[in-house]
Amino acid sequence: MAVYLARKGALTCALLASTALAAQAEDVEVLHWWTSGGEAAALNVLKDDLQGKGIGWVDMPVAGGGGEAAMTALRARVTAGNPPTAVQMLGFDIVDWAQEGVLGNLDEVATAENWGEVVPDALQAFSKHEDHWIAAPVNVHSTNWVWINKAALDAAGGKAPETWDELIAVLDQMKANGIVPLGHGGQPWQDATIFDALVLAEGTDFYKAAFIDLDPETLGGERMAAAFDRLIVLRGYVDDNFSGRDWNLASAMVINGEAGMQMMGDWAKGEFLKAGKVPGQDFVCIRFPGTQGAVTFNSDQFVMFDVQGEGKKQAQAQMASAIMSPTFQSAFNVVKGSVPARTDVPDADFDDCGKKGMADLAEANTNGTLLGSMAHGHANPAAVKNAIYDVVTGAMNGEYGDGASAAQALADAVAGAQ
Ligand code: BGC
Secondary structure, rough: OHHHHHHOOOHHHHHHHOOOOOOOOOOOOEEEEEOOOHHHHHHHHHHHHHHHHHOEEEEEEEOOHHHHHHHHHHHHHHHHHOOOEEEEEEEHHHHHHHHHOOOOOOOHHHHHHHHHHOOOOOHHHHHHHHEEEEEEEEEEEOEEEEEEEEHHHHHHOOOOOOOOOHHHHHHHHHOOOOEEEEOEEOOHHHHHHHHHHHHHHOOOOHHHHHHHOHHHHHHHHHHHHHHHHHHHHHHHOOOOOOOOOHHHHHHHHOOOOOOEEEEOOOOOOHHHHOOOOOOOOOOEEEOOOOOOOOOEOOOEEEEOOOOHHHHHHHHHHHHHHOOOHHHHHHHHHHHHOOOOOOOOOOOOOOOOOHHHHHHHHHHHHHHOEEEEEOOOOOOOOHHHHHHHHEEEEEEHOOOOOHHHHHHHHHOOOOOOOH
């Protein structure tokens, strides 16, 4: 009977609702870093969904794009023996916590709802540890996007750039037109987000050898030097006040036409939508020139800690079940700018950028060109990631005379962090 029900999604949900996940659940306390306008709008979709199911929400926001500050706050809570119910987390951070043996177990709900059949393997690699489900993936973001103000692009010739040379030509024209060509915030994770794309533009094999395999010769070699040289070129199109600026303020510069474009993951789209902007009319989304056909991804997952008390455990299972529902995955990701973490969600409700994001993801998954984002913790554990951040940010701030010196520093830094 149990096996039969496990194969029938709807029946299984009814069974779970009436028994295992019944009404005794407590509120969920959720640690996250979704504090920008677009992120908060998406978070509200989640809060409302849970509240509609009778699950109360206790908010624990920790501002800071990319989640580093949130991870520091989390460490303090776990050390104090009081982890939150659920935590937004990325890639290798999940692996690190799993290895510490402090996470809960979502196997019952995951098996009942057949998550294994609809969550792509690239995500399951982080949602599961030693074959047990420990997290529910809410989305798939990707980092190799460029968001362009449409009026600024029209004024710069109207053609979205497809190659590096075309990109530079558009940036030059935007500069000549008197706007900041590249809206950017000088924070290590934002610099690293651009660098994801610059390394990917050298080829998927190159990206893999550099950031996934951490091959010393690739990290310190000529092509890495070329990627750093391009980063140094891009720095020339950023305004002088970029240091420390939050990513959503850089998005706002593009939204209001003060800047021409932003190179950022598709959470930036959430800001454009929140401002009432329409893709194709007010802004244009393209893959970073030279990275078409490939995707560097990151997936926000809600990780469940090993909390005490049956009510809390039930709340975790209920929250995970709600997150994994296909209708929720559509409604949430339409607002967030990301795409669903399940392969069976229709793209009907998504705008053109969202439809492109879903198609690109499926294509990259099939072609073997879907790669974990270095900048967003899906390529390496935090120690290696932070070592890469230091060198990339150093290069963005003129610390190295040229790309070759930066590449050598990168190889040394990664070797030291392993
Ligand atoms: C997360 C996104 C978030 C972005 C900026 C990324 O690491 O995956 O959900 O919107 O950081 O805060």
